[in-house]
Amino acid sequence: MKRISLASKSLALAILLAGCADTSRLTDRGGYRVDTSVSSLNQNARVRYLVMHYTAVNDRRSLELLTRGAGSAHYLAPSVPRVVNGKPVVLRLVPEEKRAWHAGISEWNGRSNLNDTSVGIEIVNPGFTVEAGGRRWHPFSPNQIELVALLAEDIIRRHQISPDNVVAHSDIAPLRKSDPGPLFPWEQLAGRGIGAWPDRPVVDKYLAGRAPDAPVPVLNLQRALAKYGYSLPQHGGVDDETTRVVSAFQMHFRPGDISGRADAETEAIAMALLEKYRT
Template sequence: MKKSLTVSAGLGLLLSGCAGFEPHAGWVEDRGQYKADTTSYRAISQNERIRYLVLHYTAVDDEESLRLLTAGGASAHYLVTSIPGSHGGKPVALQLVDDDKRAWHAGVSYWNGRHNLNDTSLGIEIVNLGYTDEASGRRWHPYQPAQIELIERLAADLIKRYGITPDNVVGHSDIAPLRKSDPGPLFPWQTLAARGIGAWPDPDTVEKYLAGRPPTARASVARIQQALAKYGYRIEQTGTLDEATRLVITAFQMHFRPADITGEPDAQTEAIALALVEKYRS
């Protein structure tokens, strides 16, 4: 009983103290039916909602891109048109969704332990037709220099503002490799990485993991699956070159080895994957 009285007395003092708390008027935000003190006490355990930047191509022209991204269904935070406009001497990106809102651009997705990246990402759609299948094979459509210049400026700003790490700047095909191929092998990942936008392996580390093997030498499927999973891709650890594994390897090659995107599990692919793991996951 004595212990209960002590606890009750302590709680009473605490409640009494709370009841008498009067924050400074300048600290309080009026929200209609109540007010919130938004500055006096701040929790340490927090980070930005935005952790990923996802690049896409639209696969259609400017007019259809705008219709699809604004009329319902799919959406993205930004659209880079085929020939970006200019205002005051600076290129203009079209913002379709505010940064603090959730756009519907990633769909069913996964990256490095996190599912459904719509919740935690910004999406940039780029007007580009993607590819055309012809008698001679698949022809990928190039990006325009003005588009890349704008993407570099836009991405650099978003990365700085939200503290997005290089390994979390990804393509749609990285986070949904079984169903997506954008932004494709002609997107200049290496050029952008050299300017601080996105991840890229160190050449010396790639050579270390090649260990004297020819780049096209057959490599261990199991080891490639393990390295890709550790870097961030969703890939089943089957140890065999099944169709899903080939699609994931192709997505990886489009990003980091676009000269050869056959999906073959070769030594260079393995070395690049291991170099990325060493650089960004160690």
């Protein structure tokens, strides 16, 4: 039986290669034709990551920089999205199958140069202004977030992007970037299935009765963050690089305190994320 089956498969392939198969699946490409009647089972999406940004400049300047400047992104969510027949409109600047230049030097979970494998969404938002008390972050409008959520849901579904691969620019380039900042509503979006979020009971389990702001050995946190996906040293010392990475993690998962200090709650959140997404 096996021999017959193999023989019939070989015959089908031979017919196909000889050009006797169904001609309805032939695409004309000028000087030659492509037969798309057979498709391999062995394939997946090239896009593995979704990266969120803010532009730090206004609508006009954002569009200028992302279309004529040094960078680009697949999508741009305006400060006040236009609504056509009841549906908000996002600008698509680069087709998803092409590479946009939004991530720069970047690393996540052992992979680098995320421009190769990601879709980038830029959101018009001023970012922060430096004032006497420190940085003042500017909120996103509910209409912008609704548009970004609808867009992200669609991108995630089409490319089968896992929750832990929906990231901030500051997650993948923490020494250079702070966007989309601590006011980006990651928890709210995770409630709609967009991106990762730890389960509070699991965070409490790892907190194990400690005060949230109790100091912890930085080596534990360095190891946990590296295991989750961040690129950072694991030498047990508190240096500028570690503080910036911890702050980037806090901007995403504990926006109430983004000081970059290694504390018990930050460690517990990291452990809860590892339990949920890395086991």
